[in-house]
Amino acid sequence: MAHIRNSDTVLTGPMQSVDEWDDFVATRYQENKSEDEFRNYASDANPGVTEFYRQNHAHQTFDFVGEKQAEYLPLQRGQQSIWEAAEYLNTLIDDSDPDTDVSQIEHLMQTSEAIRRDGHPRWFVLTGFIHDLGKVLCLYGEPQWAVVGDTFPVGCAFSDQIVFPEFFAANPDSKRPEYRTLHGVYEPYCGLDNVRMSWGHDEYIYRVTRKYLPEPAQYMLRYHSFYAAHKHGAYRHLMNANDERMFEWVRKFNAYDLYSKGHERPDVKALKPYYDDLIAEFFPDRIDW
């Protein structure tokens, strides 16, 4: 199988970098922010982020997700180690200001080091380290709106608990009767594994790594951007009892993703041996992407 190489792909989207979305989410859920203040999220979003959501909500349809799943989920792009993927992802920020922005690897390590400091199990630390590796989709040429952003189910009514819900009016699925009802194409409490989520970096990294990690880690990876559910309690009518249990882990993880950003910059070189060991404990040398 071919080894994945860096490409000269043009990164497409209205944001300067995909980190703008992460920064917006962190602002939106700033610690101690009230629900009312949260409702003002539009004022926290810069024009690039707002335009990004306009595109995301307009284009993430049931059929679009099906096409992307068919394209990527056979995992036939090649083999790469976890560390190689992290270095590959790091090429995403080449054009940003190195003094103010942390690199992709630094964000991953800030997240995982915060988890490690709190004494959590090694698989949890590892999950922190890999959680955003699915953003390599950007390097495969996917537009920003198909890589980052809050995720949500497609094939049923869009919840008004999703940010900028008004932008869903431009989504063709909003006019298709079979997708407009509360449950849409799904059975009540069918379980999220049976629900098609908007396409992005969460689903991709979950699929790449799922056979190597325990179930709580799989949920953290797969649903970490599903804010409507893990922050606002939406879509419980599609969740089963196991989803409810596992979302406790998703919420536990989310705090580290959101609030580890201001922490000191990790010394990537000094920490690498620890991460080499940690990765080798769970993963073979190379895995399919």
Ligand SMILES: [Fe+2]
């Ligand atoms: Fe993420």
Ligand SMILES: [Fe+2]
């Ligand atoms: Fe993240």
